Amino acid sequence: MNLILLDPNDLTDDGYVCITDPRRLTHLRDVHRSTPGDLLTVGVQGGNMGKALLKELTAERAYFKLETLEEPPPPPLPVHLVLALPRPRMLARTLEHVTALGVKEITLLHTKRVEKSYWQSPELRPDKIHQHLLLGLEQARDTQLPIVTLSKGFRPFLEQQLPGLLSQRRGLLAHPGMPNACPRNINEPTLLLVGPEGGFINWEVEQLLAAGCEGMHLGPRILRVETAVTALLSRLF
Structure with a gap:
């Protein structure tokens, strides 16, 4: 603290x-x-x-x-993070890490490879999420709480939420095998999408690219979600 x-x-x-x-x-x-x-x-x-x-x-x-x-608190990162819901223990750590790094908008998303049981985890209770956000703020010396949204359906997110999120942001889809490397030191409003363990399925990738997201990768190594998110935010901003 x-x-x-x-x-x-x-x-x-x-x-x-x-x-x-x-x-x-x-x-x-x-x-x-x-x-x-x-x-x-x-x-x-x-x-x-x-x-x-x-x-x-x-x-x-x-x-x-x-x-x-x-x-005043430190400036936030210009990013809205869309994160496929990870396993509960990883979710707790990831929320604390991204909050400490300055992310202020987080959407937790259901995808094909997200276990449905994860949505029943106590870690998704509002009080538990709030506690992890507080720990991230205390670590980083920040006072501005992130806004966390739960999106339990991929197709409704794709059709109802994604167009609005992309209207004023650059969409970046982090997924192994994409042709382009993750950009560095950008300073523009960004929507960053990160998949679950095992990644997005091909259909999800196709739909996100068709909606206007740019595919990118972090290199040949396959990273845990909490490591990948931290590396992406550090490299991007």
Whole structure:
């Protein structure tokens, strides 16, 4: 936790902050080893970052006095990530990684090679997704939560959502065997589509290319989804 991320409800009207949830309290005590008098980096969800003076730390609460709150969060990446829903453990890590890298729009998509049972995972509960996003923000010192959308049908996504997503974005389809290599250092609004383990099936690739996406690859190696997404975002932006 490189940032004490504050919910707006943690703030009081007189410029103080009160944290009571066990996760952040445990981190302050056992990882930061904070003591009253420490000046810590804080940020308000959806707002700015700054410093807060720790006044009190007990098993029940942490009490801070806000000193500054004027630093804006880092700029987001100009990308909407469409990710075929990975297995639950990989989903958790991937959400944290892409949030830390600055992705603010994420669509989790069903494709032919996505196991239907994945959609029943507790990791897709709103509170679980929210928790992984918070961990990514705390790691990267960011305050802007991504928007996560679940799209449980490939054809409805193709027909109803994709045209609008591509209307003002460059569509890039990451898939092994594509003729062109992943571009580098682009700075334009982008829709990045990444398939599941085993990749998109041929029909899905054909439909995405026909809709206006550009096929690309990351080289001859076959990477895990969480590794591929991180490599793609690093290379593209």
